[in-house]
Amino acid sequence: MNFDWTPSQNSFRQRIRDVLDRELQDDWPQKSRLDPSSEYVSRFSREFCPTLAREGLLIPHWPQQDGGEGLDPFHHWILGEEMFAIGEPRSYQYMSVNWAGPAIRKYGTPRQKAELLPRITGGTMIFCQGFSEPGAGSDLAAMKTKAERSESGGFVINGSKIWTSGASLADVCFLLARTGQGRKDISAFLVPMDTPGIDVRIVASFNGERSFHEVFFTDVQAPEDAVLGEVGRGWDIVMSVLADERVGAPRYALTMRGIDIGVGILAGRGQFDEPAQIRAAQAMAACHAAQLLCLSVIDDRAKGRPPSGSTSVARYCLNAADRLAADFFEEFLSDDLVLNENPVLAAAYRRTASSGIASGTAEMQMNAIARDVLRLPRE
């Protein structure tokens, strides 16, 4: 048992920090508001990610034959921690390199690979994830968006998606649509966002400038080779790729930074009294627990073990920690939250609001823990 980072992992983290120090200007927090969904960060990512690519830091976790460095999942996780803590300057390109790209590598046709992978590894391609629908959130298999065979070949897509992050910034939608009557008769499509018939509307939210969208598909023509993998296997593809990614974003990295910033603000005013110390420490303890649970999952992944219920434990713990952090922010820093003057504090607080919803709700994680960890009966 050893909880220390290796020298290689430490130097990798330093490598990332050096690049961030060099590439992010002093006014980054003010301009970005640490909001990966903002136009500013999205635009920035199209310059920043090519720089990361040149530095070998965009896809270091990809296999060498695909342009990566073949670094282990701990290095990948460190990259995520550093990026998330500073406001994700990759914008939604983090999805491109974490799971959309790997899905294309695994299931894509030669043409899809040739066309899309160079743009992903070059740091110029933003994906959005067309999964959730108004009637299909946690119950994704209830989706209604249809892709029907057209007489002229290919598919015609009709339906709508919602909560789609970064849709108005994205180049391509990684879309799930129903291609048959069965509950899981779903296929994955790669659809350019400038395809006629796609209408994108921003859903205003305090989560972020362009965190949420509605995306409407009206007679959208998708060629046969827009399908990723086999027709009807979209569900399996997404489950396989997301299971491989496992925990998702290291949310605690920004939450911990927000708590540190909050403590600094209070100390500067002489307001870091014992009640504040107690709340801050309790939130931080939960963040450390979440971090260790996440890292135990990464350790399993690094050792080639299959996904287990531990992933849900880690994800649920991230949510629980975020709740305690929100309690601390709201009780002791409420004026600062209202005034919205500190972008890091504001971003950390904003993120706590969505942590039980994004990427699988807290309730779905608890269902999975009950089923896979506690082995409780379903009946």
Added chain:
Amino acid sequence: MDFDLTEDQALIASAVRQIVARHLADPTSADFVLNAPVVERELTENGFLGATSEMGLGPVEGLLIAEEVGRLPFAIEAATSGILGRAILDAHPVRRPLAVALAPADGPIRYLQGGGAAVIITDDDVRLLQVEEQDVERVPAVFAYPFGRFRRLNVDKAVVLEGVAPESAKQWWRVVIAAEIGVAGRAALEATVEFVKQRRQFNRAIGSFQAVQHRLAHVATLVQGIEWLTRRAATSGAAADAALAATMAQQSAGLIHADCTQFHGAYGTTLDCPLHFWAYRLRALRGELKGLSHQSVEAARSLWPDAVAKQSRAVRPA
């Protein structure tokens, strides 16, 4: 970073688990505290208990042993001697059970009994006392641990542990608290999961109701979080890690106790139900070393020393 036990650690845990497994069956006599001299002797003879170890075991191994021993309903002191003892007592000969208390040590103390030993933490030093029968009286308590109280305590008669700072002793005490809450929480959870699989109401196992499942899932998350924080604290020997582990543990102990008892219904409050051996330990541990607020403040001091110092200066009268 490696979350797996080393080969030696795994062997130790496995050996203790085998001994424990032979005694895991429900106790036949219901009492608030169960002693098990046979089990204790077997563990001692195999070198798994105590503050000094011929096998060279340290606090991490002490924790792993305590994780296994704590699954038993019996009150066997393994954590204080195995973790705190091995961390600070060095070569001092120490009897078991080992108790720990803050001076003046005038309240009930877990595992304080004649024939054992006690670590007394004063403001200035840390002392070790061999406890004699006439020094203590038994305190009847419902908390599944044996408690004793000093009839008279002459701190001056205790041996001062040179080179051991009070803060160091408190740090390792925090690891002990977290370890004991983690293992009692794990045992309470496992007992509750088994119970809700068997107990049927409305023609179905109550463990199939989502309301029950979600709360036990939450408990499972708390227990796993405590376990990893404790393992890290025992491994790193860092003050902040110990304070964070104890904070998380004492913060969670009440909820773990409440939900595990709740799902047993009235049965869970009886001595017929073995749950109380772990659930009531959780209650006892909530107040140890001045309780959650104290550990939280200590964690804040470790994490943000400058901010806490600045605050102290700000409130100090001119």
